[in-house]
Amino acid sequence: MQRKTLVHDECPIARSLERVGEWWSILIMRDALQGLRRFEEFSRSLDIAPNMLTRRLNSLVEAGLLERQPYSQRPLRYQYVPTARGEDFRVVLMAFVAWGNRHYAPEGESVQIVERATGRPVRPMMADLVDGRPVPLEQCTVQAGPRASDGIRQRMQTLQALETEREA
Template identity: 60%
Template sequence: MKRTSLSASQCPIARSLERVGEWWSILILRDAFNGLRRFDEFQHSLGIATNMLARRLNALVEAGLLERRPYSERPLRHEYLLTERGRDFRDVNQALLAWGNRHFAPEGPSVLIVNTETGESAEPILVDKISGRPLSDPVFRTIAGPAANERTRAKHNRAVAAGDQP
């Protein structure tokens, strides 16, 4: 069954999920952040079927998150490097790690983010770059942006009128 594409959606979350919403994609990016580059490294780490891995790597290359670069001519072999767009996903990856530790690790965290200078665990939060305030502060909410269509504007206007966040 073919799924519906979200790439034309006005919602930036839906558009992002179109590129990374399949769990293998996020795990491939996680492994790329941890230094893996080659097909066999990803396959060994994930235990994923080779045909599925090839599809996911191709999709990440097409989405501009990874770059495919040859490292061997005979036989032709490629490595997969994070692009700037891919590196920008690191904060999302770390937020998922912290959220998973907080809500889905009853035995305790199995992976931590640590400060390499102090050895202390880090607890990531999203912060507004301009004010330095956490985005969880109630002063922040989403609104329709300048490129929003009528449907998106109406959705956000309804939420504002109701006092809710869309």
């Protein structure tokens, strides 16, 4: 049975999950953004079967998150380097760290998000695009964008009505 594809779905979450929704892909991106580059490094870090690692690396290259670059000509060997799109995935991983620490680390944080220069703990947050002021996450919501279809607009209106009803 063929798996449904979400590539053409209008929802940005669905489209993103099509590219990185498989958990090995997220762990490979975690390692790539922490500096791992070579097949053997990913294999050792993740203890993943070689055929699965090959498939996941190829899919991340195809999705534009990693770039395959040769590092040896004889024999020809490649390293995998995050692209600008891949670097942008860092914020998703940071959100995962914060969420996981908050909800699934009763023994305490094994990994923290810190400012590189000071080592002081930080948390992911939203910022106003116009003036840069921080906006608490609980004050944020989603709405239909300028290119939304009628279906998305209807869905957003329904969700906003439910949100308003719950707040009342």
